[in-house]
Amino acid sequence: MERLAKRIGTIAPSLTLSVSAKAKAMKAAGENVINFGAGEPDFNTPEYIIAAAEEALSRGFTKYTPSSGLPALRSAICEKFMRDNQLEYEPSQVIVSNGAKHSIFNACFALLNEGDEVIIPAPYWLTYPEVVKVCGGVPVFVRASKKTGFKITPEQLRAAITPKTKLFIFNSPNNPTGAVYSEEETKALAAVCREAGIFVLSDEIYEKLVYGDAKPYSMAACPGMKDLTITVNGVSKTYAMTGWRIGYLAAPRDIAKAIDSFQSHATSNANSIAQYAAIRALDSPEASVEEMVARFARRRQAMIARIAEMEGVYCVIPDGAFYAMLVVGGLYGKSFGDYRITDSVSFSECLLETAKVALVPGKAFGADDCVRISYSLSMKDMLDGLERIDAFVRSLQ
Numbered sequence: 001m002e003r004l005a006k007r008i009g010t011i012a013p014s015l016t017l018s019v020s021a022k023a024k025a026m027k028a029a030g031e032n033v034i035n036f037g038a039g040e041p042d043f044n045t046p047e048y049i050i051a052a053a054e055e056a057l058s059r060g061f062t063k064y065t066p067s068s069g070l071p072a073l074r075s076a077i078c079e080k081f082m083r084d085n086q087l088e089y090e091p092s093q094v095i096v097s098n099g100a101k102h103s104i105f106n107a108c109f110a111l112l113n114e115g116d117e118v119i120i121p122a123p124y125w126l127t128y129p130e131v132v133k134v135c136g137g138v139p140v141f142v143r144a145s146k147k148t149g150f151k152i153t154p155e156q157l158r159a160a161i162t163p164k165t166k167l168f169i170f171n172s173p174n175n176p177t178g179a180v181y182s183e184e185e186t187k188a189l190a191a192v193c194r195e196a197g198i199f200v201l202s203d204e205i206y207e208k209l210v211y212g213d214a215k216p217y218s219m220a221a222c223p224g225m226k227d228l229t230i231t232v233n234g235v236s237k238t239y240a241m242t243g244w245r246i247g248y249l250a251a252p253r254d255i256a257k258a259i260d261s262f263q264s265h266a267t268s269n270a271n272s273i274a275q276y277a278a279i280r281a282l283d284s285p286e287a288s289v290e291e292m293v294a295r296f297a298r299r300r301q302a303m304i305a306r307i308a309e310m311e312g313v314y315c316v317i318p319d320g321a322f323y324a325m326l327v328v329g330g331l332y333g334k335s336f337g338d339y340r341i342t343d344s345v346s347f348s349e350c351l352l353e354t355a356k357v358a359l360v361p362g363k364a365f366g367a368d369d370c371v372r373i374s375y376s377l378s379m380k381d382m383l384d385g386l387e388r389i390d391a392f393v394r395s396l397q
Helices: 008-011 017-026 047-060 070-084 101-110 127-134 153-160 182-196 251-266 274-281 286-307 344-355 379-395
Strands: 094-097 116-124 137-144 163-169 201-204 229-234 245-251 314-316 324-326 370-374
Touching: 008 127, 008 201, 017 344, 047 274, 070 094, 070 245, 070 274, 094 101, 094 251, 101 127, 101 163, 101 201, 101 229, 101 245, 101 251, 116 127, 127 137, 127 163, 137 153, 153 182, 163 182, 245 251, 286 314, 286 324, 286 379, 344 370, 344 379
Parallel strands: 116 137, 116 163, 163 201, 201 229
Antiparallel strands: 094 245, 229 245, 314 324, 324 370
């Protein structure tokens, strides 16, 4: 008898978490490592949200909640959708989970049968294909061009659809590229999905982290798409609450009901204290969010300017989230001493060992000619790290 189920063997470990763990271990050993691999804001959770959690603790709100989440939180989420996205949902259509990643898994588990195809634009967040595979689906990748700012076209999407296609995963603002689809671009993709009758999982976790004139548009708000769209969001990125583990989704009634039933057996409810804190986050003025976005915007501009001074590498300018894809493929074939750079993994490993800079190989995101860098670290550390990257690149022979 095999010790492990076959499905567990289909899952690749998270490169982002492994890079971060190695960087933290090196730091703990006293090495001066600069970590560009983090996928979370470096700001602390705002005090008013922390105070809400403390209040919940002091009042004894430490018991089970409904598996789908506190009624007050689900109502607050409905208000958020109406306020920000002009989408009307009932609380019964909202499911609160243990982070947006959990919501994504729930949606795929509820929708996918064995062999169903799921279209995923590449570069992609590395968890998407792993979740699809463990739920019995088949990832189908559509490569976005650097010339289009890492955004796929309606023609590409239409060409990828087959009779087996069940789901399209849409992520805007995007991790890892920072790409933001405009309202017009989103509606054009929506029209293809509506015509084909396929579902869309719209991951909008970076919704508030946009810069300049960029403005994302919710897929469910497109004509005819609300009944075909499961929208995933959460408080992790917007409110610097990554460790609180509160994500949520809004879905058509039958899908939400199925997900609630599954979650009631799989995990029960999300953390009760974090749910009370999330209510305060969603119900309060967003001055702290605006300040965080402003600081990210300043870092983004500084990062773009510094990379533009480098030779041999460049980045596709990101409009959202807090990532950029640094294109390093032109360096492949070069060496650092006896170490030969052949792909994004070897580039990242050599950079970490020699320059003490951690970033994530693009291979993890389906873009092996790139590495992902995050600007969710202090301006000082970011500029120091970019200086080290520049020196490393110039030293390659």
